[in-house]
Amino acid sequence: MWSYYKVTDPMSGGGKPLALFRVEGVIVERYEGLGRWVEPSGAGRVLMDVSGMGEGWSGYVEVKPEKLDMVKLQLYPDDLSDD
Numbered sequence: 001m002w003s004y005y006k007v008t009d010p011m012s013g014g015g016k017p018l019a020l021f022r023v024e025g026v027i028v029e030r031y032e033g034l035g036r037w038v039e040p041s042g043a044g045r046v047l048m049d050v051s052g053m054g055e056g057w058s059g060y061v062e063v064k065p066e067k068l069d070m071v072k073l074q075l076y077p078d079d080l081s082d083d
Contacts, residue, residue: 004063005050006071017071020063021046033076 002024006017020031021040028043040046048054063071072079 002065003050004065004068004071005046005060006063007059008061010058017074018059020068020071020075021050021060023047023050031072031075033072033079 002022005021005023007019007021008015008017022029022031022037023046026047028040028046029037030040032038045054045056049056050060051057
């Protein structure tokens with residue numbers, strides 16, 4: 001089952017998300033808009049951060065599946081995909 005994380009800037013109060021990732025085991029994908037999920041470069045770093053072992057852990061916030069559409073819309077306001 002996928003777990004979802006948005007990346008925010010903790011120094012700016014965690015406002016607008018900068019990216020959206022989903023993680024299942026050791027598989028990491030980043031949302032690219034229009035329903036597209038791609039394997040990012042640096043996927044291992046994302047795994048370390050979301051587990052709390054990396055340096056950027058404070059910028060990751062878990063997102064409940066029912067809130068995904070809201071985060072996608074914040075990232076890509078023109079994205080009208082049904083994903």
